[in-house]
Amino acid sequence: MTDIFRLDGKTALVTGAGTGLGQHFAQVLARAGARVVIAARRSEKLAETESLITAAGGEAFAVSLDVRSASNISTAFDAAESRFGAVDILVNNAGLGGKTELVDYQEAKWDAIFDTNVKAAWLLSTELIRRSRQGDSSSISIVNIASILAVGAKFGLGPYMASKAAIVQLTRAMALEWGDSGVRANAISPGYFLSEMTEGLFDTPEGRAMQERIPVRRIGDLHELSGPLLLLASDASTYMNGSVVTVDGGHLCRTL
Numbered sequence: 001m002t003d004i005f006r007l008d009g010k011t012a013l014v015t016g017a018g019t020g021l022g023q024h025f026a027q028v029l030a031r032a033g034a035r036v037v038i039a040a041r042r043s044e045k046l047a048e049t050e051s052l053i054t055a056a057g058g059e060a061f062a063v064s065l066d067v068r069s070a071s072n073i074s075t076a077f078d079a080a081e082s083r084f085g086a087v088d089i090l091v092n093n094a095g096l097g098g099k100t101e102l103v104d105y106q107e108a109k110w111d112a113i114f115d116t117n118v119k120a121a122w123l124l125s126t127e128l129i130r131r132s133r134q135g136d137s138s139s140i141s142i143v144n145i146a147s148i149l150a151v152g153a154k155f156g157l158g159p160y161m162a163s164k165a166a167i168v169q170l171t172r173a174m175a176l177e178w179g180d181s182g183v184r185a186n187a188i189s190p191g192y193f194l195s196e197m198t199e200g201l202f203d204t205p206e207g208r209a210m211q212e213r214i215p216v217r218r219i220g221d222l223h224e225l226s227g228p229l230l231l232l233a234s235d236a237s238t239y240m241n242g243s244v245v246t247v248d249g250g251h252l253c254r255t256l
């Protein structure tokens with residue numbers, strides 16, 4: 001039965017794979033048998049991910065990519081395809097945060113957040129769809145990484161929250177428009193996990209109080225995202241399309 005989660009023979013592309021959730025996702029996909037293209041801007045971080053995957057017996061290929069650039073994306077897909085063949089699984093994970101009150105936000109920072117968290121997923125996914133239309137798209141799975149902040153609200157995180165709400169709706173648009181060609185698009189909405197983005201957030205009085213409000217009384221461990229990722233990436237979820245899977249220890253249940 002666990003075979004339905006296997007990804008042997010498939011090629012996955014994970015953005016932001018040099019750190020945090022993306023590094024973990026890349027390892028999980030490789031362990032499940034996929035050849036994994038790992039993409040981000042910092043080559044030294046990608047080299048770490050590549051070593052972790054190859055040391056565990058997996059296959060990884062690092063490509064330099066700024067997800068905000070359409071031409072960069074096209075070049076990255078060319079490199080990925082020439083190394084591992086057509087991409088079957090795309091994890092749009094690269095993301096950018098930032099905490100500032102709305103009136104103080106700089107326009108450039110707003111644009112960087114939306115370009116990284118929303119536009120990039122559209123650019124990458126449409127590049128994949130255009131390429132797949134020249135071949136067989138029946139097994140493509142797109143997994144977008146949203147956040148519980150797509151629904152919940154936190155002071156000073158306006159543009160991030162808005163961008164994550166946008167990626168949820170973009171996921172649904174992908175599901176609607178591409179479902180008839182067998183492409184599936186779903187999202188994972190993580191609660192809080194330790195990464196570069198959240199570094200320093202949890203070991204403060206405010207951070208500890210926040211963890212007390214999570215029903216399970218702790219932040220998540222990266223391995224607790226493995227099952228949801230494999231579910232959405234694999235044939236275990238062939239009838240899931242446009243779904244948003246929340247992985248937050250019940251954090252969003254705490255509305256009052």
Ligand SMILES: NC(=O)c1ccc[n+]([C@@H]2O[C@H](COP(=O)([O-])OP(=O)(O)OC[C@H]3O[C@@H](n4cnc5c(N)ncnc54)[C@H](OP(=O)(O)O)[C@@H]3O)[C@@H](O)[C@H]2O)c1
Pocket residue numbers: 015016017018019020021022039040041042043045065066067068092093094095096116145146147148189190191192193194195196197198
């Ligand atoms: N950690 C959490 O608690 C949490 C909760 C909910 C959702 N998320 C989401 O999970 C995803 C991963 O975040 P994380 O927590 O793992 O944070 P992270 O460690 O900061 O990872 C973000 C990654 O995105 C990459 N990236 C940023 N801008 C990029 C660009 N223009 N082009 C290519 N890559 C870019 C970065 O690599 P380079 O700088 O090398 O390019 C970095 O490795 C994000 O979408 C985030 O919003 C995280």
